[in-house]
Amino acid sequence: MSSKIIAGVEIGTSKAVVLIGEIVHGKTLNIVGMGMTSSGGVKKGEIIDFNAASDCTHKAIMEAEESAGASVEAVYLAQTGHHLETFFSDAEVTVKSSKNIVHRSDIRRLLAEAKRKQLPEDRAIIHHIQNGFYLDEELVESPEHLEGHKLEVRYWNIHGSIKRMSDSIHIINGFGLRVEDLIVSSLASGKMVTTKEERGNGVLVVDIGSGTTDYVLYKHGHVVYTGVLAVGGDHITNDLSIGLRTSSNLAELLKIKNGKASLQPKSQDDRVMLVGDLAIGDRSIARSGVCQIINARVDELFRLIGNDENLAPFFSSSQWGTVVLTGGTSKLKDIEKVAEKALGLPVMLGGNPSWVAEEIQGPEYSTALGLLHFGLSYNHVKEFKERKRGGALMEGVKKLFGI
Amino acid sequence: MENREILTPSTRIKVMGVGGAGNNAVDRIRLEMKVMDGLELCCVNTDMRTLADSPVGDQHLLGRNLTRGLGCGGDPHLGKEAALSDSESIARIVDGYELVFLISSLGGGTGAGASPIIAKIAKQSGCLVIAFVNMPFTFEGERRFKQASQSLEELREICDAVIPLPNDVLLQEEAAQESVLHAFSKADEWITRGVRSIWAMLSKPGLINLDFSSLREVFNARGGKTLFGVGSGCGPNFIRDALNDLMQCPLLHVPDFSKVADNLLVNIVGGTDLSMAQIEGVMAYITEQFGSKASTTLGAVIDEGKQQSIEICVIGTTDLGGLRPLRTKRSASSPWEKGRNRLARNSASGKPGTTVEGRKPDRLEPANSVQQDLGIDGLEGTRGYFEETGRNEFGGQDLDVPTYLRRGIRIVLT
Numbered sequence: 012m013s014s015k016i017i018a019g020v021e022i023g024t025s026k027a028v029v030l031i032g033e034i035v036h037g038k039t040l041n042i043v044g045m046g047m048t049s050s051g052g053v054k055k056g057e058i059i060d061f062n063a064a065s066d067c068t069h070k071a072i073m074e075a076e077e078s079a080g081a082s083v084e085a086v087y088l089a090q091t092g093h094h095l096e097t098f099f100s101d102a103e104v105t106v107k108s109s110k111n112i113v114h115r116s117d118i119r120r121l122l123a124e125a126k127r128k129q130l131p132e133d134r135a136i137i138h139h140i141q142n143g144f145y146l147d148e149e150l151v152e153s154p155e156h157l158e159g160h161k162l163e164v165r166y167w168n169i170h171g172s173i174k175r176m177s178d179s180i181h182i183i184n185g186f187g188l189r190v191e192d193l194i195v196s197s198l199a200s201g202k203m204v205t206t207k208e209e210r211g212n213g214v215l216v217v218d219i220g221s222g223t224t225d226y227v228l229y230k231h232g233h234v235v236y237t238g239v240l241a242v243g244g245d246h247i248t249n250d251l252s253i254g255l256r257t258s259s260n261l262a263e264l265l266k267i268k269n270g271k272a273s274l275q276p277k278s279q280d281d282r283v284m285l286v287g288d289l290a291i292g293d294r295s296i297a298r299s300g301v302c303q304i305i306n307a308r309v310d311e312l313f314r315l316i317g318n319d320e321n322l323a324p325f326f327s328s329s330q331w332g333t334v335v336l337t338g339g340t341s342k343l344k345d346i347e348k349v350a351e352k353a354l355g356l357p358v359m360l361g362g363n364p365s366w367v368a369e370e371i372q373g374p375e376y377s378t379a380l381g382l383l384h385f386g387l388s389y390n391h392v393k394e395f396k397e398r399k400r401g402g403a404l405m406e407g408v409k410k411l412f413g414i
Numbered sequence: 415m416e417n418r419e420i421l422t423p424s425t426r427i428k429v430m431g432v433g434g435a436g437n438n439a440v441d442r443i444r445l446e447m448k449v450m451d452g453l454e455l456c457c458v459n460t461d462m463r464t465l466a467d468s469p470v471g472d473q474h475l476l477g478r479n480l481t482r483g484l485g486c487g488g489d490p491h492l493g494k495e496a497a498l499s500d501s502e503s504i505a506r507i508v509d510g511y512e513l514v515f516l517i518s519s520l521g522g523g524t525g526a527g528a529s530p531i532i533a534k535i536a537k538q539s540g541c542l543v544i545a546f547v548n549m550p551f552t553f554e555g556e557r558r559f560k561q562a563s564q565s566l567e568e569l570r571e572i573c574d575a576v577i578p579l580p581n582d583v584l585l586q587e588e589a590a591q592e593s594v595l596h597a598f599s600k601a602d603e604w605i606t607r608g609v610r611s612i613w614a615m616l617s618k619p620g621l622i623n624l625d626f627s628s629l630r631e632v633f634n635a636r637g638g639k640t641l642f643g644v645g646s647g648c649g650p651n652f653i654r655d656a657l658n659d660l661m662q663c664p665l666l667h668v669p670d671f672s673k674v675a676d677n678l679l680v681n682i683v684g685g686t687d688l689s690m691a692q693i694e695g696v697m698a699y700i701t702e703q704f705g706s707k708a709s710t711t712l713g714a715v716i717d718e719g720k721q722q723s724i725e726i727c728v729i730g731t732t733d734l735g736g737l738r739p740l741r742t743k744r745s746a747s748s749p750w751e752k753g754r755n756r757l758a759r760n761s762a763s764g765k766p767g768t769t770v771e772g773r774k775p776d777r778l779e780p781a782n783s784v785q786q787d788l789g790i791d792g793l794e795g796t797r798g799y800f801e802e803t804g805r806n807e808f809g810g811q812d813l814d815v816p817t818y819l820r821r822g823i824r825i826v827l828t
Binding site: 093245250294297303315 | 666825826
């Protein structure tokens with residue numbers, strides 16, 4: 012058995028994206044197929060109409076399987092939405108052996124201690140993300156066989172509503188496929204648009220989709236914080252539709268064609284047509300007004316992130332690196348300028364790695380690509396053991412969901 | 415039996431301005447409407463000075479013993495107490511009227527506190543109650559906004575229709591150089607147009623006559639969102655202009671408003687040259703826009719003094735249809751009881767001023783239970799595009815509401 016077909020599935024607010032990858036010998040990933048449908052039944056990252064969401068996800072999977080000419084064996088599924096919550100946990104143990112050499116049993120005790128927190132019945136952990144071990148307050152990657160007295164570990168934990176998560180799992184199961192793991196969107200896209208060096212220096216990745224904005228903070232190469240705001244490109248569209256008194260569809264078109272996040276001076280001459288067909292309701296409007304509406308929303312979004320207390324130490328630190336934007340809404344013109352002003356840090360637009368084919372280079376594919384990347388690392392021989400240990404919790408989740 | 419009611423010139427309409435802003439709106443109606451058969455204006459306030467400034471003759475001071483005529487100072491509890499202490503005189507004010515327009519600002523103490531009480535008393539005397547209420551700016555602060563939202567929700571439970579006019583939205587209506595005061599007078603203008611349109615429908619002879627009972631039918635469902643808009647046009651393209659104007663009416667593009675109505679009332683006031691074909695064209699367009707599934711009621715009135723001109727007013731209500739568990743507690747939820755209530759209401763309006771025994775508890779209970787239940791959930795079902803999704807509250811603001819409205823940024827599109 013040398014190759015495995017996996018799929019990264021993102022049931023997004025504006026579209027369902029499916030990428031199919033072939034893992035060869037457990038270490039090489041080839042992207043062999045893709046499918047995309049504009050989705051229905053999803054708002055702000057949450058499934059509100061199961062049948063509609065299910066239909067378009069299935070259609071995207073079918074499309075992807077057709078283009079790949081292969082059947083999917085396992086699915087890595089993205090999770091986002093307001094229901095995600097996070098907490099930090101840590102634990103410490105005293106190294107027991109006589110020579111103060113860290114033994115595997117010390118690590119095992121430590122990890123059990125760190126994951127002791129009980130969640131309410133309707134919540135389940137999606138990720139326990141290890142932020143590294145600290146041996147006598149010094150960051151070490153792998154403490155085994157090292158000498159020290161006090162061993163600490165820090166975890167960033169993400170949990171979600173079982174009902175919400177099982178809805179999306181049921182959609183995949185409804186296609187006769189198995190969900191291998193759930194991955195929070197920000198973790199998937201974050202890994203794609205940053206380099207190892209950037210994650211080492213410290214970087215905040217903001218993935219702005221249609222329904223949600225997912226962000227992840229890396230420091231010393233570890234995930235130290237994640238967050239979700241149920242605000243995205245749909246909100247810009249809705250603001251425009253209210254402000255310009257027009258339908259959502261027209262507002263969306265106008266946003267894509269003429270939208271800009273930065274303000275511009277008022278001018279009588281710079282005008283755009285609302286529809287362009289001169290029927291009842293069509294009229295010319297000042298572009299500056301359109302920009303005002305978009306600017307207010309985008310500025311607020313970044314200020315909400317900037318005011319996140321948990322990010323405060325990183326924003327105030329001088330050695331702090333950069334902010335990287337991704338997600339479909341990051342294609343909005345001048346969005347990085349507004350972000351820079353609101354956050355007071357250098358902001359760049361993220362790009363997917365260069366090995367990715369041209370048609371999936373766009374920022375809206377970062378999450379699905381990241382899912383495949385996770386799939387690859389889970390299937391990687393070296394991480395196999397690690398995966399099994401962490402997998403126990405996922406097994407628990409699966410049982411809860413009755414899969 | 416139900417629709418036997420025939421409109422007679424004696425359909426009596428009361429317009430009540432409650433609190434400072436309500437008084438101002440009534441003053442404006444008095445200035446604008448020269449002929450007002452069957453329409454009577456009155457001002458109700460806890461502040462004696464504001465009352466004295468009003469040119470409207472029929473004035474009522476509430477809670478003289480509580481506030482000594484000095485107003486509520488923005489405290490809605492005081493406003494409520496004042497109204498309760500004078501409930502008998504309020505009952506006398508509304509006695510004998512079929513339709514009551516309640517106009518107030520929910521940002522103030524008297525408006526927010528007294529309006530639900532007055533509405534309840536008016537309902538008890540068998541009136542159809544339509545409320546126009548002004549909502550404070552979001553940036554005026556969380557407390558004030560919450561208090562207004564709470565009062566709005568209470569009114570939605572009691573009144574037959576509640577039309578909120580958010581200042582956030584009205585601000586968008588003023589020209590760049592003008593002050594906020596202009597936004598308020600714009601609100602008064604919308605109210606005046608709404609009141610005038612309904613009044614014209616009931617009192618003027620028309621191409622398509624609407625009687626009072628059909629008005630009651632439209633407002634049969636309570637507690638839901640209301641859709642309200644007016645548009646007018648004149649000149650050679652008056653129909654097209656009016657439809658454009660209507661679709662531009664800011665009150666149709668408020669996050670809080672329903673875009674689709676289950677019961678839609680369309681009233682057209684046209685000139686002598688208005689043809690049935692033109693009316694049908696207007697109707698086809700409007701029903702397409704607002705997708706009134708269940709029923710659309712049309713009224714068309716001719717204004718003898720006009721030519722090549724039309725004013726369109728749409729008012730719609732939504733049935734909640736069990737969307738909110740809160741509402742299903744209502745005693746009128748079963749079809750049988752609904753029918754019975756309707757009968758009871760109609761017979762009550764046949765004999766104005768009398769209430770049918772056994773109906774009172776129906777009316778009072780839901781309102782009371784809601785007062786206790788009111789929390790964030792009480793505001794569900796009023797959130798437009800994001801309606802079916804979880805709430806997005808952050809620091810006391812609803813992030814689903816456009817940022818520019820919450821920040822009070824005036825958008826200039828012209």
